[in-house]
Every structure is written in structure tokens, then in C-alpha cells.
Amino acid sequence: MDAIGNLQILVAQGFRCVPVHNDAGELDALLYARYWPSGVVDVVIVYSHEEAFAYRASGIDPRTPLLSGPAHLHWRQAGHPAPVTAAVLGLDGRRAGT
Numbered sequence: 001m002d003a004i005g006n007l008q009i010l011v012a013q014g015f016r017c018v019p020v021h022n023d024a025g026e027l028d029a030l031l032y033a034r035y036w037p038s039g040v041v042d043v044v045i046v047y048s049h050e051e052a053f054a055y056r057a058s059g060i061d062p063r064t065p066l067l068s069g070p071a072h073l074h075w076r077q078a079g080h081p082a083p084v085t086a087a088v089l090g091l092d093g094r095r096a097g098t
Contacts, residue, residue: 003052006085007032010044013089020045040074040096044088052081054088056096 001009011017015032022028032044044054055076077087 001082001086003046003049003081003085006082006089007044007046009089010034010085015042015044036093036096038096042088042091042096044085046081050080051078052084053078054084056091 007015007017010032013034015034018031018033019027020029020031028047030046032046034042036042038058040056040058042054042056044052046052053076056074057071058074059071075091077084
């Protein structure tokens with residue numbers, strides 16, 4: 001499946017999408033995040049058709065900017081959006097504490 005299809009599945013699985021704009025109001029990235037009851041967060045950031053970054057971390061307060069405080073990084077991947085989003089789809093929810 002392609003990145004667009006993968007992102008649609010992520011949204012269906014509970015990810016919320018937030019557009020990230022620069023100071024000029026231009027779109028810089030699309031940020032997708034899913035918070036687990038255990039305090040773990042899965043994040044996908046799509047910068048372009050060629051670049052994405054994803055991670056799973058814990059110790060993040062959802063009321064503050066992501067990774068603004070102490071956090072434990074459990075998993076990460078960067079690269080083209082299709083394999084990055086596919087890797088997120090393959091993450092085990094049980095390991096997120098559900």
C-alpha cells in the first residue's frame with residue numbers, strides 16, 4: 001500500500017492529524033499522533049512526499065509539546081513515507097501497554 005492509504009488506516013486506528021505551519025503560515029508538515037492509556041505515544045511526521053519520521057515514546061505529557069520534557073524513545077524510523085507508515089502499522093499495540 002502507498003503512504004496515503006497507510007495514513008488513512010492510521011487515522012482509522014485512532015491517530016489524529018495536525019497540520020504544522022511555519023511562521024509565514026505555510027504548511028511545513030503533517031503530524032499524526034495516537035496516545036495510549038499507558039502514557040505511550042505513537043507519532044508520524046510527514047515532511048514531504050519523500051521524507052517522514054515516526055517514533056514511539058513514553059513519558060510524554062499530551063498537554064505539552066511533543067518531546068518537550070523527559071521521554072523514553074522505544075522505536076523510531078525515518079525515510080520515505082510509504083515504508084515509514086507501513087512500519088508504524090506493524091507496531092504491536094500490546095507493547096504500548098494496551
